[in-house]
Amino acid sequence: VxxxxxxxxxxxxxxxxxxxxxxxxxxxxxxxxxxxxAASADAFAARVGVAYSPAVLGHRPPGGRYHPECPERVSSIHDHLKGGGMDLDWVEPALDGASEDMRRVREIIDEVHWDEYLKELRMRCERGGGQLDEDTYLGPESYESVVAGTACWVEAVRRTVERRAGPTFALARPPGHHAPRSQGMGFCLINHCAVAARYALKYCEGVERVAIFDWDVHHGNGVESLFRREPNVCYASIHQANAFPFSGEASDRGMLKNLLNVPVAEGSDWAVYEDKVDNAVMPFLSEFNPDLVIISAGYDALDDDEMAGCALQPADYGKLMDKFVAAFGSDKIVLGLEGGYNLEVTPKAVEATLAKL
CATH class of the missing domain: 3.30.160 (Double Stranded RNA Binding Domain)
Structure with a gap:
């Protein structure tokens, strides 16, 4: 030959x-x-998006007093990512009240939360703000600022699903996963994650099943309550046991079996998280076969975060992300910021997350 x-x-x-x-x-x-x-290289350029608006900084404690849920939570992440070497696609939602995008955002907010509760929030902000409860505050600009945060979550869904532009992280605040239909609590006012999921189901072609994974150290009782009877949504949470809001027992699977609660002990590190994710979370989410995966990305399980007692390191969030990309692909993943209150290590953990997408 x-x-x-x-x-x-x-x-x-x-x-x-x-x-x-x-x-x-x-x-x-x-x-x-x-x-x-060459075409492939172009397609993969700047694949990771960040949905952000400066308007989310307007939610501030009245009187300038200290509160762990502060604008610096987001600005520290923003500055860290902007100053790093990642090729990110920064997108900003259109907040013009006359735009169709914002009309839809407000429409879904109205579907998720009771009208009387939303009216109370607006009224109290107009009067200068105050305390909703011991933990949760309102300032004069809080209502529109929080709606802007919700718009960032929806913009993340639109970029990933409607524009097929790749995975997107919503850099927004305050967190939302504790807020049920009728009240704010645990720093949360509007349930961004729930609005994003409902938006996807209502407006995004091809999205019929949404899986939500909450890796915040606190159980997302608000998200769980809103989707407990929704067959097209499943919710999985890994969280510290016996911590606020003192819900999320492993025995609670919901009447539709669309819930998975994975409480872990105080002091849990990556070895514990990896075992629970591999053997509980991933099988549950994979069996659901979602069209979209939304991650409530809280970073208060970090060892240096004083809001709880778990012991993750920034790089561990990259390992978590590796598992999700391997299981679902990056093109159907949307993330949004929930907790995470250490201004030094949270930006590093967010960077570790996005670097794996």
Missing amino acids: TINLTLILTLTLSLTPTLTLTLIMPPSRRLLLLAAA
Whole structure:
């Protein structure tokens, strides 16, 4: 057998950051493959999006007093990501009240929360704010600021699902996962995650099943209550046991079996989290076969966060993200900021998360 070696070429292509192919082919196909590779590279450029609006900084404690849920939570993450080397696609929701986008955001907020509760929030903000409860405050700008945060979550869904632009992180505050239909609590006023999920189900073509995973150290009682009877949504939470809001027992699976609660002991580190995610969370979410995965990304399980007692490190969130990308692919993942109150380590944990998408 005679082989003409001048007609054989070995070509290595990095088609994605994680997929490299070594191909042997005749030169006649080289230009076609190089063109395809260039198109792939363009498609993967700036794939990770961040939905953000400066308006989320307007929610401030009245009187300038200290509160752990402060604008610096978001500004520290924003500045860290902007100053880093990641190629991120920053998008800002249109907050114009006359826009169709904002009309839909407010429409879904009205579907998620009781009208009387929303009226109370607006009225109290107009009067200068105050305390909803021992933990949860309102300032003069809080209502529109929190709605802007919800719009960031919805914009993340729109970018990922409607525009097919890749995974997106909603950099918004305050957190929302504790807020049930009729009240605010635990720093939360409007349930951003619930609004984002309902928006996807109502307006995004091809989204019929939404899986929510909450890795905040506190159980997302508000999200759970809103979707307990929703067959097209499943909710899984890994959280510290016997911590606020003192819910999320492992025995509570919901009447539709669409809930999974995974409480972990104080002091739990990556070894504990990895075991629970691999053997409980992933099988549950995978069996649900979602069209969209929304992650309530709280970072208060970090060892240096004083809001609870777990012991994760920033890099552990990258390991968590690796598992989700492997299971579901990055193109159907949306994340939004929930808790995370240490201004030094939370930005590093967010960066570790986004670096794996």
